[in-house]
Amino acid sequence: MDKLKVEKTVLKGTLILTVTSFIVKILSAVYRVPFQNLVGDEGFYVYQQVYPIYGIAMTLSLSGMPVFLSKILASEESPTEQKRLTNQFFYYVSVLSVFLFLGLFIGSPLVALMMGDKELAPLIRVVSFVFLLVPFLSTLRGVFQGEMNMLPTATSQLVEQGIRVGVILFAGWLFYVNSLDVYVVGSVATSGAIIGGLAAIGVLLYHARGQMTSFYPLPRKKDRQKSLLRRLIFEGGALCFFSAYLVIFQLIDSFTVKKYLVFSGMPDLSAKIAKGVFDRGQPLVQLGLVVAVSMTATFMPTLTHYYKNKEISDYESMVTSYLKVSLAISMAAGVGLALLVPFVNVTLFSNNDGVLTLSLFVLSVSVASMIQTYQTIYQSQNRVHYQFVAAIFGVLLKSILTPALTYYFGTLGSSISTLFGLLGCLMVLHHYLVRKGFRLSVGTMFIVKLMASLSMMALLVYLFRYTCVTQGLLNTHRGMTFVVTLVGVLLGVSVYMISIVKFKLFSYDEWTMLPFGQKIYKHFY
Template identity: 40%
Template structure:
């Protein structure tokens, strides 16, 4: 019976991982045509308010649902689950309504703090999604708690798809109807609400029977039960939300400090907006760089939980090592590739090579975030939530403290360096508190040293290969040729050296999609060379 439930859980985790992968790709890719249509200033307008949406999205998808699913799984019968869900809905309803009211009334002050009062209607528009957050969070939490991941997966992909369509249509209409960038941004932000409505509709029917179950007692409201649940949602659920919002919270700090710092550095208002838009190009690139490593590593997380539940210490150690190795290895490869190919990628995707230095620095955050996520997965499976929460708070404080000063003195390069420093503080704090198993997995001679050497060779090889590509970035065609050649050389070098120097164990290769075929190919090549 337990094995059957674990198999069901593993299948559900795979479904949710695939849906999350699709949603992340959609969320990253749409920004490229969007920026091409609306330009740097239009992109700046959208990205200034995007972190507020990102925080709401975290609450509704990967923060509160995860914690509510844990609470649902703890209940022994459907009536207790219903009581829990109703109380959660009431508490999150109050929370969502409070955020909505706050954003509606404080939008002018928030826009003023971002040094751009014209952002007010965008903030007011994005606030509407918080009215849908309670229903989305509670229903998704319920289905995940009973190991039915399909409704969450379908609603997640549909929500992102509708939002992306609304954003791109708004960008297209702004060109046709000659809207201002702020009018365009307001309509683009409405995609968050329309996407949430579609997700609500998808979840409504399967959730209807749950919310119509009769409660066991219709007497007085149990204020003590509400108080206890509110405390758990705030402390334990809040810590999950905080970690899931890491990247978005750093972007929120940028929204309040980068444009302001650029103006203080001596740039005009319009040039500061343009520069912030260039800096924001780094966000979809970081998301794309993380997608592959997160998709591969997320398939290992259920195995980690399974080994912990069964108290299989050796198995737990092997899975934890594989999780850390795959996450860091693939993200380091993506980081190296994006850094060395940045001029070509920047021109190919965005039509010019502006802000290359800032974007190169920004790419370093890919490997750091991937390792933070891997370490967090290990710590969460050991029920050590507080360690990552404390580390994140310290990192955010560092970002707030140094960001504007760095931007004022080094412009958008300073903003990128501020992000890398704050993430480095988070990682160092987590590693210092992590169990021995994590530090062993990162052994300098056994893994990290090899990885650094492979990335150095990869960097050099791609640099040499680029000498055979068109040297002038005068067209997107030249940029595409350089990018294609660099990617091909980089993948061959990283894959070949990783196999030759045994960066990953056989078990780790078999975990990765296509790993089995690579091992077979490697054996054939070795057999022919003997």
């Protein structure tokens, strides 16, 4: 009975966090559209230059460190030892956070110079304060998650992001009505992260009332201390690195894109605006990822169950099904979005600047979705090391390619470097699994049928887009381009669904793992 109760608690907690994470991701992608509309491409560039720094702090306090702490606390039965580990964890994360804060605050002029814009220094100083909140947020969330109590984490996450987005939009409104300097507006917008973080700590402390003994200092055991530090560096570091993977790609862009556009001969203001246009791709990719990944979220529990029970044949079969479904959904999401970019661009951002750059950039939805698929497979096997190596390879590839490709091809080259970096990571992830003896082939016939389905969808959506463009609908008001986008999405989804049903792309078991999949199977087969 106790075991059943624990399983129900875990499932309930996982559901709460999953739903909250979904809402927050949608919120995090959507707010950038009205913000860009209020402050323009230059103002959007200013905010996006420092956003990755906040993104890394958020990953430390929300995804990476709390998960690591909850994992080590769950493996300890002694309450005294749990308190000791919590105390040591808080100490180590505090040292790291203070180091990052001081490095950014004192070194803000140098960091801004490395980004190619010395006026960013005040924004970097503001965002550096977020790191001082990380020890409190990560420790409190980790303790609650270790107790299988996900509600405090979920509530604090919603409060934090809600307040942050509110402050950002307020900053955009100030610019719109008062024509403030874009860097002043950027500083106000960035301060939302601090206000939201403080509010989140307040929520967590409210939930923790009466449990504060968990954070009282206890004598440290040197051997356990070293063990925890080692695990924090390698396991916690790997978790954080992979959780912040796309944010790290954005950070590389912050240090390279605008600077190398200027090096190539582009005027400074034009380079800022071009980078702002390039950054329009971020919310589009985020939304595409949310849709693609949420469609396959049900696979994780089944994979973990088969692997833990050493049912290797069933596990490999489930992995193959997972890869097939993920590949089909992610490819459709990437290709469909890329084809509709001209109308999406006008609908969301009022003009069609950077259409080719954005069309290439949103293709990264497909690759990033597949990376998350492989990450889920690795998590079900508890293989952290291999994910870390693959992630490092992708980041190095992106870092090497971005300066040269941006210099010679502008923001189009920046999009290409992102695609190559993600593809490099994906190839290493696949290679490691194959080396470990797992059979991962989805089959030649599946690939042929998938390509045929994608081609039919792409052809019809392209013809629809071409017709709308020739009729001048791209140059009308945003309401019309929204209608065109919506019709294009419905057309693409309908054609793709009919194709994969007619080609029998998925088995019955694969359909049942998708939202409404069982109903679709019963209706069409």
